[in-house]
Amino acid sequence: MSLFTTTYDVIVIGGGHAGSEAAAGSANMGAKTLLITMNLQNIAQMSCNPAMGGIAKGQIVREIDALGGYSGIVTDKTAIQFKMLNKSKGPAMWSPRAQSDRMQFAETWRTMLEQTENLDFFQDSVNGLIFDGDTIIGVKTALGLEIKAKTVIVTAGTFLNGLIHIGEKTFGGGRAGEGASTGITEDLVEKGFESGRMKTGTPPRVDGRSLDYSKMTEQPGDDNPEKFSYLPTTKPLQKQRSCYLTYTSQEVHDLLKEGFDRSPMFNGRIKSTGPRYCPSIEDKINRFAEKDRHQIFVEPEGWNTVEIYVNGFSTSLPEDIQDKAIRSIAGFENVKFFRYGYAIEYDYFPPTQLTHSLETKLIKNLFFAGQINGTTGYEEAAAQGLMAGINAALKVQNRSPFILKRSEAYIGVLIDDLITKGTEEPYRMFTSRAEYRTLLRQDNADLRLTPLSFEIGLASKERMDRVIEKKEKTENLIDFIKNLSVKKEEVNPILEAKNLATVNQSLKLFKIAARPQLDFNDFRVIDKLENYIQENNIDNEIIEQVEIYLKYSGYIEKEKSNADKLNRLENVPIPYNFDYSKVKSLSFEAREKLSKIKPVTISQAGRISGVSPSDVSVLLVYMGR
Template identity: 75%
Template structure:
């Protein structure tokens, strides 16, 4: 069946695997996507949503690079919200509620429409490795398929174990079997492995809920979208979510089952996601709180299934049922299925290079939850980078690596490779030092030219970005060059409690005032005329407004990023022996020898490496 040698084989069809297969194929590599069930490509295993705080920035970066997640999020959206709009633009984060079934269907259709991409449904049980280099995979049917590179995106399926109360059974997701064989082989090859866990809430029948007792959570009045391309349009109708709360009565009912909870009785030892705790964990950790929020999220346009966000649990199903029936609006709730926890194997990501290629086996890449991350967005971005770099390696080209000052994806990968993780890693805006530069509105300006240069982003995407950038920059120049008279602008200033002008001044200076918006400036006829004459759209106007109002902060961060880049340019010789630097702390020598950083900047971010250790290294390298 498989006589040809593939350039790239992607194992796993989740969010990481789908993006990896798409990016490798779109860069011209002959690619095979192998997954255990082709009906579940890009399945939303947990909540039916994409984006959110920092995660929305990642989806826009994936889109800017030429990935599919942004487009599919738009085509399957049932609600759009721009979170943190009351804060500065560095914190704005897009998020959509998704139609779960349509999301997977649209992903499958896009992948099937991708050239150079083949599909095969079966479990990969092992790798074919020769002289520390991967040359293919073996399936559970004993079929060997040759490849020049392999991307593993196994999600929660590696020796997955599902827990519901005191019951447990093998599985990678509800209703699907676990994957076996790969972990054991990788450990034999010298890889270090570990266990993590995650959980998911019950799914319930919306016909049994009383939404009149809950608080409605509608989408934005003027919804936007994820993709920078014009292939999708903003939503014209939306579905609402709803908000309700737990209570002390609910908490007491849940506590009755704690002795049967695998997390509390010791059967689950692995760590779960700190920032998405189970309901029993929240009750235990925040004992002073008498209630917790529950967001009731529809699973699609035409289904009555709802996701109970905030009620992730592995408690016995009878305890889940009794407790949830005590929640306001859930008095008559019927379950589609109970919540559960799942344990799975992962591999500490310090064993990878910044390309996501493993250090031990050439041509082998890891992406997604196998690296200890959590979240569709984090997984998709890793898949995209792994697919790109696998393709570039096969083609004999330089790797594609994003720095911390270029993208949230750069922060994510650098954090994993440099610091590792002992609990499921989730992206936050606070993890990025340069979040004023890494906004969701400018991801295309930051990344599309880089991606186009290596052959992933299309020319259409590049031209769309260039037009937006040029129009926004010209609009900024208009404000810098154009003066406004007091009689024109003072009515605007007075209405906004801002000090009136006594003489003419440049519009840029007026617009820079914190309480003056573009809507205020459009009351000046020359501004409104400029927008209409140059046919500026929402993105172009927003880009110009941010550049005007935050120019000081942006320039400061650019200067700081340039300083970081200078350290990035100081390379450390490959396989450098840190044990000979006795002036360093023992911990620093051990960590540096294990991780083998590529640059001084990366070395400085490793936990346990102090500034004095970096100084010793700089002196030794002749600085």
């Protein structure tokens, strides 16, 4: 049965962070899109922590924004605190992070989606996929409706056969208070897909009125907060809410251990793999037994709510153990619970079954994004969703896929890692995963990506005009500094104030400004420079770009050179159905891995675990290079 007469260009299954960005991306690319979700009130729900960004994740949010996605704008509109992390390190490590008002976040997402042209909504559960041979042509819902589509994007999060664990209690669900999704996994496995199980968890939520903050360390936001979006849709925060820091203790650990025999993690009921870099509290004290305390971050869930997210206390231990242990944490002695922590197991599909456009290799026009691909985190999910939405729209429009290289974006690193290496544990992004992180900074995501997005028709003219202006003003100010001669009387007072060696003659400002001990603002006492800044309306964003160039241009140029060399191998294609068994000089492991993953270039082949440099050399010879 079908009440839908429209054949949609794109159907997006799931309204989480991946689904929301996928729906926005495809609709803004001109594709007639339908977003199907189990509960329209929970679109883009922050199921876990009420925050966006962080180490490497903040770079991803900036990249999503530069491409024309919504995550950065929504975060700015709903932020209650902003911090630039790792500011004491080099700019490649600077990572923006914002606490959000969780209820406002979901509401703002829904409002922006409702204002997006070409986008329809439907509340129902998808419990089946419709195929025509090796091509997907639509979906079946729990109400018995069949809805046809040219492409389908599955962004089911933790809902595919989701199972929630609290101590010895187990019940089906995609998250607290919501049912699991069944049927999709079974249809895909029948078509030959390999599936697996993963686990994630969430901490308790408590009543902030019951906490004693005097026993904790206050964690305020930045004095001069920035924002995520490159567009002037909002201003930086004028006021902020503080977070707080406290610690577990040996007493807390001992109380937690009392519940280990009833822990689903330790008694064998949970057999799937959880996130190594965001372990549960019971996993922490088990794996790091030598540590007598762990950090607990006390994070408010919004401006007007008293609900608190207990970051660092993710757990699936029985509720009585959670209750006893948390009361032994400083400041939590009289705590009142809103809800207990829990673990959730769900189905995922190893992402080596996808191409770089996030389309599946087995079924045409079917795309996966988010936790179905084995990732964890709102930011990683949103990035995949946006790329899947773009590529589904391009597929309908008979245009080439949009694929970002590892040297172009953290999003490129994320997708290439998933497709080429796969993952057997929930994957999260780190700066260490990006070999070109000096190029992939949070400050230049718009310069890197907006022109590419504008070319395919997603980024707006407003975004592109701002990028052109930023680029021109940055280059002009650099040229001005390179050519500006300054007298020793102008610069020596600046150097003396920093206890640095003075100069004995006039010289170009560029030579002095590169000194690591000096900030750009130190030189603004030089009249010619300050006049240029005022006359040309140079803002802090431009000054930051110029200062990074002055200090790190050598490193940046070296990394560009390395990227160019490796990118040459990206231009050596491998035919999709190439028979590796014919190349006897390849190792057995290489033949096996290459046949399974089917890399599209020599460069990708070289990144596959088990393919050695000598195997790459053999392939280069075989391909006539």
